[in-house]
Amino acid sequence: MKAGFIGLGIMGSRMAANLQKAGFDLVVYNRTKEKAEELVKGGATLANSPEEVGKQCRVVFTMLSTPEAVEEVALGRDGFLKELPGNSLWVDCSTVNPSFSQRMAQVALKMGHRFLDAPVSGSLKPAQNGELIFLIGGEAKDVDEVRPFLDAMGKAVNHVGPHGQGASMKMVNNMLFGQVMVAFAEALRLGTSLGISEETLCQTLMNSPGGAPFLKVKEQKLLTRDFSPEFPLEWMHKDLHLASVTAYEKEVALPALQAAKELFAMAKTAGLSEQDFSAVYEFINPKNSK
Amino acid sequence: MKAGFIGLGIMGSRMAANLQKAGFDLVVYNRTKEKAEELVKGGATLANSPEEVGKQCRVVFTMLSTPEAVEEVALGRDGFLKELPGNSLWVDCSTVNPSFSQRMAQVALKMGHRFLDAPVSGSLKPAQNGELIFLIGGEAKDVDEVRPFLDAMGKAVNHVGPHGQGASMKMVNNMLFGQVMVAFAEALRLGTSLGISEETLCQTLMNSPGGAPFLKVKEQKLLTRDFSPEFPLEWMHKDLHLASVTAYEKEVALPALQAAKELFAMAKTAGLSEQDFSAVYEFINPKNSK
Amino acid sequence: MKAGFIGLGIMGSRMAANLQKAGFDLVVYNRTKEKAEELVKGGATLANSPEEVGKQCRVVFTMLSTPEAVEEVALGRDGFLKELPGNSLWVDCSTVNPSFSQRMAQVALKMGHRFLDAPVSGSLKPAQNGELIFLIGGEAKDVDEVRPFLDAMGKAVNHVGPHGQGASMKMVNNMLFGQVMVAFAEALRLGTSLGISEETLCQTLMNSPGGAPFLKVKEQKLLTRDFSPEFPLEWMHKDLHLASVTAYEKEVALPALQAAKELFAMAKTAGLSEQDFSAVYEFINPKNSK
Amino acid sequence: MKAGFIGLGIMGSRMAANLQKAGFDLVVYNRTKEKAEELVKGGATLANSPEEVGKQCRVVFTMLSTPEAVEEVALGRDGFLKELPGNSLWVDCSTVNPSFSQRMAQVALKMGHRFLDAPVSGSLKPAQNGELIFLIGGEAKDVDEVRPFLDAMGKAVNHVGPHGQGASMKMVNNMLFGQVMVAFAEALRLGTSLGISEETLCQTLMNSPGGAPFLKVKEQKLLTRDFSPEFPLEWMHKDLHLASVTAYEKEVALPALQAAKELFAMAKTAGLSEQDFSAVYEFINPKNSK
Structure with missing residues (x-):
């Protein structure tokens, strides 16, 4: 039987x-159909709605940008979940908040299906090279x-714990990336003010x-100030906001997270939303500052 | 001729x-003389004052905890600088602020000597294993x-730039360590509140x-809550304060640094000054918190 | 005709x-009925459900602690809204987020009624003395x-603007109170560390x-460390969180708000949730600190 | 005998x-002599150096912008202190750090004189109208x-405590002003983003x-965006930095102060240094933001 894949963005x-390269037969859906062209050429079936994906698959992957979008394709009027044959498996790779994942798991179970929250660590290049790291919550x-399937898309599968913990780990992971990026940007700011070159x-x-490995991936962006997006700044801001709201719910104080989050907020105001999240450096140390 | 070494702390x-192991003949001085015993057994000459070190050497290394202590041994009543033979070389490995290093360089030059600010990256173990990284300002x-000499004590020598830039790079480096440590502690805090184990x-x-390499060195401390000091928390707080004062002088805003700095300040208030700086985790996520 | 009043807390x-004192005839409802005793003695009718309030009134006031509670009494199974005679007026005095008020306004309008968001500035004593300030959104x-009615309960009626702006102004107002309280607590902390008495x-x-008038109301609490609640600390934390979420939605950066909010979060962790919000001082400057 | 006054700035x-208006006979000194013209017309004696002031007075007031400037006129080569007749009284009205005031008090005592640290609360207009508030440390x-003398210049004399506590209180006071200004600016930012007018x-x-009285003095500046300086933003930033350094020395954590301080630092970077400190609003809520 075929595997479904919904959400064909970056x-x-x-x-x-x-x-597909690993030989899996796919049914794909994306709101903008043009994005499916390459896959269709490669043999994938293009569905006209999430519903049609549900009718042809026992395993469905979703990769969308917001919880709202996930809920729509799964549970909306044309949602795939109600069409799946009994005991199917839905793997949501989107980055969403843990409580949303837990709710989706409950809904799926109630409808007789199974669910995994399986967000990924890694952006454009690891996705392309099949080197993502899966952070999974579920059975x-x-x-x-x-x-x-996961091995075809990634290099590591971390089963973190029960439903929601994949999403939890992903949130914690992104929070670390966001704060480290800001710390590095501030370090460069202070260093250049003291006359040391970037x-x-x-x-x-x-x-x-003290240098996290991902920083090397950002080096050229920082030095050339060409912040073409791998992971857009506004997404990082959203993830830090998510972490902040979760911290409130869990009654946890995270002051350094807040300071980093506000720097991303200011960078958005300065027009850097759609740049790579490393562009927070451009806000902290503008090109023409002394 | 012999090499001088002043400051025999951790x-x-x-x-x-x-x-000494590399074969250099040393004249050593420390305020508490007991700390010199091992070196003296190994053949080092024990000086009764910094002055006496100056009389016997053309190269003097200093490794002290504050700019005030450095100034005292170099320029105080018993200071070594005035006793050195002409055109000697003073290598200050202490972590001090860049403007202090620049001033010491000027004083040394005026007295006919040469100066290097040569603070090190790395704490107890790298010091023991000769694996320090020198960050150097000077000619x-x-x-x-x-x-x-440096090769005997470290594994890398980074000549950053003119006088003061060794100290500058060290400050920037420690600032990165401090902020990353806090970011990691907050990530653990949020993660454990969501039910994931440490x-x-x-x-x-x-x-x-996103995980900086030094974090692995701290893993056992974090998991066992045994924060025996490699680099005491109060020193990290001092270094972040130093960075903060320098940022003020350079008219640079570093909000995330400030948030991290205040967490170290609160950790001090909570009695963690003399623990390892990773003990900021104990403040952010106390052992018995849910 | 009678006026309804739902929510008889502090x-x-x-x-x-x-x-009642001003002569209005009331139908009251509260989940815990005991709290209505005094009013019933004074002549008020006790309703067994919000629904029963709706059946007897054309004007209903609600004063509850969360949006969820407001929604329940208005739109829940026993909600009053569906029972009101046509073109009635619902005045919600609760402190809620602006978007919730806007949604309630729309729901009420759709059902043929009118709505005002009318939160109040002022806590226990102004409520008792009829000296509240109403901040109102609506027609x-x-x-x-x-x-x-408002004149009987308060000393000023500020019609801020259209639906939601009463709630907006209240949020902004509380944000100011929270930050000023923290600023004052920090000022006392620094001052006492320099040897000046509280x-x-x-x-x-x-x-x-520089001293906001409400601080005088808190003086005795600060000096005696008896933080019996007028406005509980956890409510202030909730309001600052609300402001923070709204700021995210509006793409506005408010770094100082975040720093203040996290101090309230830490104060909560330290067990001060149910004390007055001025108890953030106890966290910032514990009684036995030097 | 005459009274000396050194420092004729704003x-x-x-x-x-x-x-002078109150009838005191003055000997004045200012680096830029033009600033003394009006006073000289009014009968004051113009001294050519601080030294000359010292020779003619038993009471000397100083009002300068930095500790360095104070030290120079008091203890420099042309300093007035060494020229004063025995048991004279030096009243320093400058805003300086408490430890500096304490040191000046000790120096003065050692030379047989008396000292008061007497900084003022209030800026241009209160200075003009004789409505300053003196915060005094000393006997x-x-x-x-x-x-x-003080009554001629101000409306209140607060004797806070021993030497240094005038300076301490002034620092704490300015810290409150700075944080409250930022809190108010952020409140306006959030409020306008919700559609309420300034x-x-x-x-x-x-x-x-929640509104501190001084805010009304700033209202026109905020509404017209004409931030002509009464108390320049860079001075506020300096004072918050001073408070921050003092907090470090006293081992006190003040996270909200830091967040406010960095907003002033960013406002400086944005070119607002010489505007009134209320211009931090222009940084937080730029005129053309939505």
């Missing part, structure tokens, strides 16, 4: 392509069942034990 | 021991002159591209 | 009592219609042009 | 004028001795118990 299109046996600072700090 | 004692030829969080985040 | 009970003619600091700062 | 010139009898917000919030 990430989803590349993930689906890797599934171990369900993870095992879809492992062949090149020397990157060279030294990225090779120091 | 770091200095291990650095001097590595110099290239002077760096070359002391390279054999072990799983460390495992996942430390191996994620 | 604030509501006192507001209803002032309506001017509706404000005029209920002005006699009494002298309060005396000087509260009479300085 | 504040000092007006304070000296009020002394009560010395305060009494100069009370006639006029309505000012009207409501300034008359709310």
Whole structure:
């Protein structure tokens, strides 16, 4: 039987392509159909609605940008969930808040299906190269069942715990990325104000034990100020906001997160929303500052 | 001729021991003389004052905890600087503010000597294993002159730029460490509030591209809550304060640094000053919090 | 015809009592019926459900602690809204988020009624003394219609603008109170660390042009450390969180708000949730700190 | 005998004028002599150096912008202190850090003189109208001795405590002003983003118990965006920095202060240094933002 894939944006299109390359037969859906062209050429079936995906599959992957979009394709009027054959498996790879994932799991179970929250760590290039890291919440046996698919799209499968913990880990992970990016940007700001060149600072700090590995991926963006997006700044801001709201619900104080979040908010106001999230550097240390 | 080494604390004692092991003949001084015993057994000459160090050496290393202590041993009543033979070389490995290093360089030059600010990246273990990273400000030829010494104590010599830029780079480097430590502690806080274990969080985040390499060194401290100091929390707080004062002087805004700094300040108030700086985690996520 | 009053907590009970004192005939409802006793003695009719309130009134006041509670009494199974005679007027005095007020206004209009969001500035004592300040969103003619009621409960009626702007102004107002309280607490912290007594600091700062009038109301709490609640700390934290979420939606950066909010979050963690919000001082400057 | 007045800037010139108006005979000094013209016309003696002031007076007032400037006129080569007749009284009205005031007090005592730290609360207009508030550290009898002078320049004399506590109170006071200004600016930012006009917000919030009295003085600046300086933004930033450094020395954490301070730092970077400190609003809510 075929596997469904809904959501063919920056990430989803590349993930689906890797599934196809690994030999999986796909039914795909995307609001903008043009984005499915390559996959259709490769043999995928194009569905006219999420519903049609549901009719042809026992496993469906979703990769969308907001909880609202996920809810719409799953439970909306044309949603796929009501069409799935009994005991199907829905794998949501979108980055959403843990309580949303838990609710989706409950809805799916009530309808006789199974659910995994399986967001990914890694952006454009890892998606393209099949080197994503899956952070999964749900039943171990369900993870095992879809492992062949996941292996085609990623290099590691982390089964974190029960439903919602994939989403939780993803949120925590992005929060770390966001704060580290800001910390590095501030370090460059102070360093350049002291007369050290950006090149020397990157060279030294990225090779120091304090330099997180992903920073090297951002080095060229920082040095050339070409912040073409791999993971847009407004998405990072959204994720930090999500973490902040979750912290409130859990009665946890995270002051440094808040300070970093507001810098992304100011960077948005300065017009950097659609740039890569490393463009927070352009706000913190504008190109023409001394 | 002999090399002088002043300041035999946690770091200095291990650095001097590595110099001795590499065959260098040392004259050492420390306020508490007991700390020199091992070195003296190994053949080092114990000086009764910084002055006496100055009389016997053309190269002097200093490794002290504050600018005030450095100034005292160099320029105080018993200071070594006035006793050095002409054109000697003073290498200050202490972590101090850049403007202090620049002032010391000027004083040394005026007295006919040369100066390097050469603070180190790395704490207890790298000091012990000769794996420190030197971040140096000063003249290239002077760096070359002391390279054999530096190679005995460290694994890398970064000549950053003119006088003061070694100290500058060190400050920027520590600022990055401090902020990343706080970001990681907050990530663990949020993750555990969502029901994920500290072990799983460390495992996942430390191996994620967002996890700076030094965090692995702290893993056992975080998991066991045994924060025996490698780099005491109050020193990190001091360094972040230093960065903050420098930012003010340079008219640079660093809001995320401030938020991290205040968390270290609160951790101090909570009695964690003399623990390792990773003990900021104990403040952010107390052992018995839910 | 009678006026309905739903929600007889700290604030509501006192507001209803002032309506009664002014001669208005009331139908009251509260989940815990005991709280209605005094009013019933005074002549009020006790309803067994919100529904019963709706059947007997053309004007209904609600004063509840969360949007969820408001929605339940208005639109729940026993909600009053569906029972009101046509073109009735619902005045919600609860502190809720502006978008919730706007939604309630729309729902009421659709059902053929009118709505005012009319939260109040002022806590226990102003409620008791009929000295509240109403901040109102809605139609001017509706404000005029209920002005006699409002005058019985408050000393000023501010018609801010269209639906939602009463709630908006209230949120902005509470945000100011929260930040000013934190600022004052930090000022006392720094001042006492410099050896000035709390009494002298309060005396000087509260009479300085920088001292907001409400601080004098808090003086005794600060000096005696008896933080019996007028406006509980967890409510202030909730309101600052609300402001923070609204700021995210409006793409506005408010870094100082965030710093203040996290101090309330930490105060909650320290067990001060149910104390007055001025107890943030106890967190910032614990009684036994030097 | 005459009274000395050194420092005739925005504040000092007006304070000296009020002394003169009250009938005191002055010897004045200012680096830029033009600023003394009016006073000289009024009968004041113009000194060519601080030294000359010292030779003619037993009471000297200083009103300068930095500790360095104060130290220079008092203790520099041409300093007045060494010239004063025995047991003279030096009243420093400058805003400086408490430890500096304490040091000046010690120096003065050692030289056989007396000292008061007597900074003022209030800016241009209160200085002009003789409505300043003096915050004084030192001996009560010395305060009494100069009370006639102080009464000519101000409307209140607060004797806070021993040497340094005048400066301490002033620092704490300015910290409150700075944070409240930021809180108000953020409140306006959120309010306007919700569609409420600046006029309505000012009207409501300034008359709310949360509105500090000084805000009304700033209303026109906020509404017209004409931030001509009464107390320049860079001075406020300096004072908050001073408070921050003092907090570090006293081992006190003040996170909300830091967040406010960094907003002033960003406002400086945005070119607002020389505007009134209320211009932090222009940074937080730029005129053309939605």
